[in-house]
Amino acid sequence: MLTRLLALAAVAPGLVAYGKKAPGRAACTIEELFESSVSPATEIASSTDANFSSVVGPRWSAWEAPAWSGAIKPATEADLQKIVQISVENNIPFIATNGGHGPKQGQGSFTGININLGSFNTVSIDTANNLVTVGAGVKLWDVQTGLYNVGKEIQTGNSICPGAIGVTIGAGIGMMTGMYGLMIDTLKSVRMITAKGQLVKASATENSDLFWAIRGAGVNFGIVTEATYGIHDQTNEGNVTAVTFVYAAASNRTLFETMKTFDGNQPAKLSFQTVIQFNRASNASQIVVQLWYFGPVSEAQPYIDTFAAAGPVVQSVTYLPQTDLYYQSETAGVCDRGHIISAHSLGFNQTVVSSYEAHFADMTAFYITNPSFAGISVFQYYSNKQTLKTPASETVFPWRDIQVWWLTQNQYSDASLGPQVDKFMIGQRTNLQTTSGFDTPHVYFNYAFGDEGAAAWYSAANLPRLRKLKSIWDPNFVFGNGAPLY
Numbered sequence: 001m002l003t004r005l006l007a008l009a010a011v012a013p014g015l016v017a018y019g020k021k022a023p024g025r026a027a028c029t030i031e032e033l034f035e036s037s038v039s040p041a042t043e044i045a046s047s048t049d050a051n052f053s054s055v056v057g058p059r060w061s062a063w064e065a066p067a068w069s070g071a072i073k074p075a076t077e078a079d080l081q082k083i084v085q086i087s088v089e090n091n092i093p094f095i096a097t098n099g100g101h102g103p104k105q106g107q108g109s110f111t112g113i114n115i116n117l118g119s120f121n122t123v124s125i126d127t128a129n130n131l132v133t134v135g136a137g138v139k140l141w142d143v144q145t146g147l148y149n150v151g152k153e154i155q156t157g158n159s160i161c162p163g164a165i166g167v168t169i170g171a172g173i174g175m176m177t178g179m180y181g182l183m184i185d186t187l188k189s190v191r192m193i194t195a196k197g198q199l200v201k202a203s204a205t206e207n208s209d210l211f212w213a214i215r216g217a218g219v220n221f222g223i224v225t226e227a228t229y230g231i232h233d234q235t236n237e238g239n240v241t242a243v244t245f246v247y248a249a250a251s252n253r254t255l256f257e258t259m260k261t262f263d264g265n266q267p268a269k270l271s272f273q274t275v276i277q278f279n280r281a282s283n284a285s286q287i288v289v290q291l292w293y294f295g296p297v298s299e300a301q302p303y304i305d306t307f308a309a310a311g312p313v314v315q316s317v318t319y320l321p322q323t324d325l326y327y328q329s330e331t332a333g334v335c336d337r338g339h340i341i342s343a344h345s346l347g348f349n350q351t352v353v354s355s356y357e358a359h360f361a362d363m364t365a366f367y368i369t370n371p372s373f374a375g376i377s378v379f380q381y382y383s384n385k386q387t388l389k390t391p392a393s394e395t396v397f398p399w400r401d402i403q404v405w406w407l408t409q410n411q412y413s414d415a416s417l418g419p420q421v422d423k424f425m426i427g428q429r430t431n432l433q434t435t436s437g438f439d440t441p442h443v444y445f446n447y448a449f450g451d452e453g454a455a456a457w458y459s460a461a462n463l464p465r466l467r468k469l470k471s472i473w474d475p476n477f478v479f480g481n482g483a484p485l486y
């Protein structure tokens with residue numbers, strides 16, 4: 001895959017190439033370049049400064065980490081505009097980040113500055129009109145708790161730590177997808193800063209082409225500073241039935257047959273994910289199922305019974321507030337930062353038991369051959385009936401027909417295992433594609449490795465329109481590192 005990076009003539013660590021601002025000098029520090037143009041509350045640091053780690057946006061994975069030459073944390077939208085303008089004028093590549101959860105292949109060879117969006121952390125709720133507006137530094141947790149506290153809810157991702165806008169601009173899937181569709185389906189409008197440093201609004205009525213493009217390919221068009229969404233009244237007073245099952249390896253086929261019974265007829269309030277993992281203590285692979293039902297245990301009971309019939313070795317039924325459920329991503333370590341973790345992903349509309357069984361066997365063999373591999377393979381099941389109600393033409397995100405979102409989180413401590421992991425996982429992806437139910441790969445960009453290409457993320461049919469819009473809004477590829485459209 002071609003990765004487009006603007007050339008950065010960094011002369012020394014901590015120094016950025018100087019452009020037209022001071023023709024007499026070869027280079028200056030990042031502080032000198034930006035300081036006089038931004039408000040005093042904007043934080044700036046070179047990578048060699050002692051205070052760098054307090055300014056740079058934190059990253060979730062250590063895989064393909066960019067080599068930042070410096071970092072800026074703007075205090076205001078106007079500061080962010082200035083930072084984009086000055087960076088573009090001086091040919092300084094940048095990546096704006098918030099949660100830091102979106103690593104992509106190739107970013108490890110990126111050199112440039114980090115724009116840390118963390119200061120834009122306000123959540124404003126308008127209960128009367130059922131709207132919430134979030135800033136670019138808001139994490140999912142801020143939205144989940146903010147709405148829970150006022151008796152409202154919104155579809156988000158399942159963890160608390162990713163950036164709310166970062167999740168949204170890829171599509172945004174999670175355990176409420178069955179009830180409300182994707183996060184982009186409830187997105188009403190955004191404010192964003194373009195490659196020219198202009199502040200524009202996009203919605204169904206303003207810059208509607210841009211609004212189409214940022215609902216799926218948002219990382220390619222600018223920096224969204226603020227997003228407004230529709231919200232919903234709480235379901236079941238905000239309480240969820242959450243059940244965990246653990247299955248021994250020998251039960252894999254029975255479990256996969258159970259999962260298959262939900263193909264095409266998954267209830268809106270029922271979501272589940274199965275996690276293939278290896279238990280090093282027992283030296284055996286196992287499968288964990290997490291089932292979520294947005295209603296009382298009595299209503300969830302038929303589904304609990306269905307999974308219980310597949311013979312778990314552990315079954316634990318809980319009933320808890322949504323926020324407690326989301327918070328488990330923190331206590332379970334899902335949000336932990338600093339591990340090497342890459343991802344592969346593919347969407348399916350069906351469960352092919354023999355294919356899952358072969359994948360499970362291959363995973364098991366890979367765990368045994370590679371004792372330091374601590375990755376997982378996850379099948380997330382969300383009803384797509386609500387998602388399909390929005391016409392495909394509404395958003396550049398094209399894959400409304402996915403019911404099963406397969407993703408791996410390939411965790412390994414020894415970086416030298418990387419090539420073997422990639423080769424193995426790409427092989428698994430090729431195998432699983434043949435029984436995905438789709439002729440061409442349907443890949444969710446936010447879960448992608450980065451090598452799949454724009455047609456797999458946005459559909460071949462959408463590419464002409466998407467590329468045309470790119471040529472209008474970002475002709476010099478200022479945005480979209482790790483997400484090449486060509």
Ligand SMILES: Cc1cc2nc3c(=O)[nH]c(=O)nc-3n(C[C@H](O)[C@H](O)[C@H](O)COP(=O)(O)OP(=O)(O)OC[C@H]3O[C@@H](n4cnc5c(N)ncnc54)[C@H](O)[C@@H]3O)c2cc1C
Nearest residue numbers: 097098099100101102157158162163166167173223224446
């Ligand atoms: C532990 C974990 C759990 C996850 N769970 C889910 C889930 O349940 N559902 C789901 O749909 N996805 C999920 N994801 C994937 C997630 O949607 C992506 O990783 C997303 O990119 C995260 O955004 P971020 O702000 O945290 O990441 P960052 O790395 O900060 O940003 C990712 C990309 O988005 C761009 N970006 C970020 N903010 C903005 C902005 N305001 N304007 C323009 N561009 C921006 C960045 O430049 C970068 O290209 C999960 C990921 C992880 C690691």
Ligand SMILES: *[C@@H]1O[C@H](CO)[C@@H](O)[C@H](O)[C@H]1NC(C)=O
Nearest residue numbers: 031043044045049050051055
């Ligand atoms: C970080 O340190 C550098 C060098 O001492 C200084 O110029 C800069 O202002 C500092 N930034 C912040 C945010 O403190």
Ligand SMILES: *[C@@H]1O[C@H](CO)[C@@H](O)[C@H](O)[C@H]1NC(C)=O
Nearest residue numbers: 236237238239240296320321
């Ligand atoms: C939801 O849980 C709260 C406690 O967190 C409880 O007060 C309330 O009665 C519960 N409602 C339902 C419908 O279960």
Ligand SMILES: *[C@@H]1O[C@H](CO)[C@@H](O)[C@H](O)[C@H]1NC(C)=O
Nearest residue numbers: 280282283284364368369371
């Ligand atoms: C784990 O099991 C595999 C066979 O399934 C065996 O080859 C290996 O030696 C075992 N490892 C340990 C530590 O027991």
Ligand SMILES: *[C@@H]1O[C@H](CO)[C@@H](O)[C@H](O)[C@H]1NC(C)=O
Nearest residue numbers: 249250251252253360361364
């Ligand atoms: C998966 O289940 C099948 C059918 O019971 C069994 O033959 C196979 O050994 C199991 N796979 C693993 C890795 O245990």
Ligand SMILES: *[C@@H]1O[C@H](CO)[C@@H](O)[C@H](O)[C@H]1NC(C)=O
Nearest residue numbers: 263264349350401436437438
């Ligand atoms: C999967 O999608 C294909 C192509 O859209 C369709 O022909 C098939 O019926 C779908 N299968 C299921 C189980 O929905």
